[in-house]
Amino acid sequence: MKSNPNPNPFDEALTLEPLAEGRYQGHTHPAFANMVGPYGGVSAAQVLQAVLLHPQRLGDPVSLTVNFCAALADGPFQVRAKPVRTNRSTQHWTVSVCQGDDPVLTATALTALRRDTWSAEEHTAPAVPAPQAVPQRSGAMRVEWLQRYEMRLLDQALPSVWDGSDQGHSRTRLWVRDQPPRPLDFASLTALADVFTPRIWHRRARLVPLGTVSLTVYYHASAAQLAATGEGYLLGQAQGQGFGRGYFDQSAQLWNEGGTLLATTHQVVYFKE
Amino acid sequence: MKSNPNPNPFDEALTLEPLAEGRYQGHTHPAFANMVGPYGGVSAAQVLQAVLLHPQRLGDPVSLTVNFCAALADGPFQVRAKPVRTNRSTQHWTVSVCQGDDPVLTATALTALRRDTWSAEEHTAPAVPAPQAVPQRSGAMRVEWLQRYEMRLLDQALPSVWDGSDQGHSRTRLWVRDQPPRPLDFASLTALADVFTPRIWHRRARLVPLGTVSLTVYYHASAAQLAATGEGYLLGQAQGQGFGRGYFDQSAQLWNEGGTLLATTHQVVYFKE
Numbered sequence: 019m020k021s022n023p024n025p026n027p028f029d030e031a032l033t034l035e036p037l038a039e040g041r042y043q044g045h046t047h048p049a050f051a052n053m054v055g056p057y058g059g060v061s062a063a064q065v066l067q068a069v070l071l072h073p074q075r076l077g078d079p080v081s082l083t084v085n086f087c088a089a090l091a092d093g094p095f096q097v098r099a100k101p102v103r104t105n106r107s108t109q110h111w112t113v114s115v116c117q118g119d120d121p122v123l124t125a126t127a128l129t130a131l132r133r134d135t136w137s138a139e140e141h142t143a144p145a146v147p148a149p150q151a152v153p154q155r156s157g158a159m160r161v162e163w164l165q166r167y168e169m170r171l172l173d174q175a176l177p178s179v180w181d182g183s184d185q186g187h188s189r190t191r192l193w194v195r196d197q198p199p200r201p202l203d204f205a206s207l208t209a210l211a212d213v214f215t216p217r218i219w220h221r222r223a224r225l226v227p228l229g230t231v232s233l234t235v236y237y238h239a240s241a242a243q244l245a246a247t248g249e250g251y252l253l254g255q256a257q258g259q260g261f262g263r264g265y266f267d268q269s270a271q272l273w274n275e276g277g278t279l280l281a282t283t284h285q286v287v288y289f290k291e
Numbered sequence: 292m293k294s295n296p297n298p299n300p301f302d303e304a305l306t307l308e309p310l311a312e313g314r315y316q317g318h319t320h321p322a323f324a325n326m327v328g329p330y331g332g333v334s335a336a337q338v339l340q341a342v343l344l345h346p347q348r349l350g351d352p353v354s355l356t357v358n359f360c361a362a363l364a365d366g367p368f369q370v371r372a373k374p375v376r377t378n379r380s381t382q383h384w385t386v387s388v389c390q391g392d393d394p395v396l397t398a399t400a401l402t403a404l405r406r407d408t409w410s411a412e413e414h415t416a417p418a419v420p421a422p423q424a425v426p427q428r429s430g431a432m433r434v435e436w437l438q439r440y441e442m443r444l445l446d447q448a449l450p451s452v453w454d455g456s457d458q459g460h461s462r463t464r465l466w467v468r469d470q471p472p473r474p475l476d477f478a479s480l481t482a483l484a485d486v487f488t489p490r491i492w493h494r495r496a497r498l499v500p501l502g503t504v505s506l507t508v509y510y511h512a513s514a515a516q517l518a519a520t521g522e523g524y525l526l527g528q529a530q531g532q533g534f535g536r537g538y539f540d541q542s543a544q545l546w547n548e549g550g551t552l553l554a555t556t557h558q559v560v561y562f563k564e
Contacts, residue, residue, distance in 0.1 A: 080504065080505075080538055080559060081358075081504065081505045081559045083356040083399060083505070083507065085354075085383055085399050085401060087375065087376035087378075087383040088376060088378065102360065102387075102394045102397060103360035103361060103393070103394050103395075103397075105360075105361065108504065108561070110358055110360040110394070110397060112385070112397055114375075120376070121375050121376050121383075122376075124375060124376075124383060124385055124399050125399075126356060126358050126397050126398075126399055126505075128358060128504055128505055128559075130537070130538070130561075132536040132537050132538065133536065133537060133564075134536060135535065135536055135537050135562070135564040136495065136534070136535075136564060137534055137535030137536065138457065138494060138495075138533075138534045138535070139532075139533055139534070139535075140460060140461060140490075140494065140530065140531045140532055140533065140534070141531075141532040141533065184411065187413060188413060217413075221411060221413065222409065222411070231353065231354065231381065231401055232353075232354045232356070232399075232401055232507075234356065234505075234507050234557065236532075236533075236538075236540045236557075236559045238533040238535060238536075238538075238540075240536060257413065258413045258414075259412075259413055259414040259509075259544065259552070259555045260411075260412055260413065260414065260509075260511040260552040260555060261409070261410055261411045261412070261413065262408065262409075262410030262411070262412075262511060263405040263406065263407060263408055263410065263511075263513060264403070264405050264406060264408050265353055265403070265405070265509075265511075267509045267511075267555055269542065269557075271532065279532070279533040282532045282533060282540055282557075284507065284509075284542075284555075284557050286353060286354045286401075286509045288381070288403075289408070291406075291408040291409065
């Protein structure tokens with residue numbers, strides 16, 4: 019087996035050292051640093067990873083909600099994943115991430131044995147140019163984690179002038195994949211669910227301080243569909259719904275190049291006036 | 292003070308008897324019975340109520356996620372609400388509902404002191420006829436809890452023929468309020484977030500067995516906006532996103548008659564082929 023000459027640090031970031039059943043020690047990874055603390059998508063992926071590694075796990079992820087209670091400090095953390103209810107085909111999880119005695123993340127998840135049924139995609143992929151026809155985002159990035167994703171923007175990255183003028187809407191679309199490319203799995207799909215720029219920056223043309231407080235991911239993809247997606251691009255679309263009184267929410271969808279809906283995701287974000 | 296001659300049983304359903312700080316005894320209410328166990332919207336409202344009653348609570352609800360681990364049996368239950376992290380203006384909660392030793396619901400919530408900021412509604416209310424111009428849904432209801440809501444449907448209630456033919460989309464709209472009317476508050480708004488018929492019945496024209504497994508509510512309304520909404524109608528709109536492998540998700544919005552976005556909500560639902 020030859021070693022990968024250009025590994026993606028995501029695998030290092032996902033490394034959780036077992037301390038006891040369902041308890042792991044993890045560490046923030048400098049390759050995914052955000053302005054303060056780590057990129058939230060990687061924290062969400064680490065939470066999911068604690069569930070995926072659990073010896074009692076039943077099935078694949080159906081839903082995940084991660085609450086960001088406080089900024090993670092750069093350094094080690096402990097994750098605890100607990101299967102609180104296991105039914106015949108479903109399993110409910112609570113997860114917490116602590117630094118010292120302080121909880122920094124709380125989460126709940128559902129995994130399930132899924133089988134083929136009638137299916138339909140109602141939120142279908144929009145018609146957009148192929149990824150190869152869209153220039154790759156380049157230049158200096160504000161934060162380190164942005165370097166970990168190859169992005170081909172189908173809309174303007176952010177307003178070109180920060181004049182606080184209402185842009186009318188916040189919907190944007192992009193092609194995105196891990197950089198360097200890495201075969202898609204549930205953990206990396208989870209991280210990608212948080213890849214969208216906060217909608218208030220698009221809508222308001224003002225770079226207000228902010229932070230996601232709660233993120234939910236619904237998994238539509240099977241492990242086989244993720245494997246088939248491999249290192250291909252995902253098409254992402256995000257849009258805000260309501261902004262006010264210090265919080266806004268945004269919803270997003272992720273499809274693969276074949277147009278299969280892999281995940282839908284929602285989050286609520288604190289912002290400072 | 293004269294007693295209300297026609298009280299809404301929702302207030303009885305919300306009654307939680309304190310056992311210790313953050314621990315309460317509640318009871319399912321026959322007025323909100325569903326096909327098996329209680330209406331999930333009322334269970335979600337009871338979860339939120341445990342947070343709202345807590346003496347250490349800081350601020351108003353921003354988000355709530357409730358996971359339905361198992362069907363609640365008709366009868367008593369215990370709720371435990373715990374403020375796991377309190378910051379200067381935000382507070383993160385975990386909540387569990389048990390019957391005997393078994394968890395039947397898990398939940399997380401965020402409350403916060405909110406202050407006026409820049410605001411915008413991006414998901415605006417669709418133009419529809421006024422509630423008074425839309426006939427009230429009447430006739431025999433399949434389940435008891437449907438009698439607790441006055442519904443004025445802006446789209447067909449459900450397919451008229453259950454022939455399993457793909458209806459192309461699942462988006463429907465309705466005017467809805469408590470029946471008998473009751474001033475809107477965070478608990479009743481939470482219950483209303485689950486009022487939408489499961490989208491698969493609309494999309495697929497087949498009455499498959501199902502159950503919500505996880506429900507998230509984002510609160511956009513202030514207490515003052517809820518009070519101003521009072522006993523007025525809410526405009527609700529719901530639509531599915533992806534259906535397959537035994538699960539689908541749906542998203543919904545709730546506005547008041549003045550067009551203010553009060554809440555957005557998302558859920559993932561199990562269905563049986």
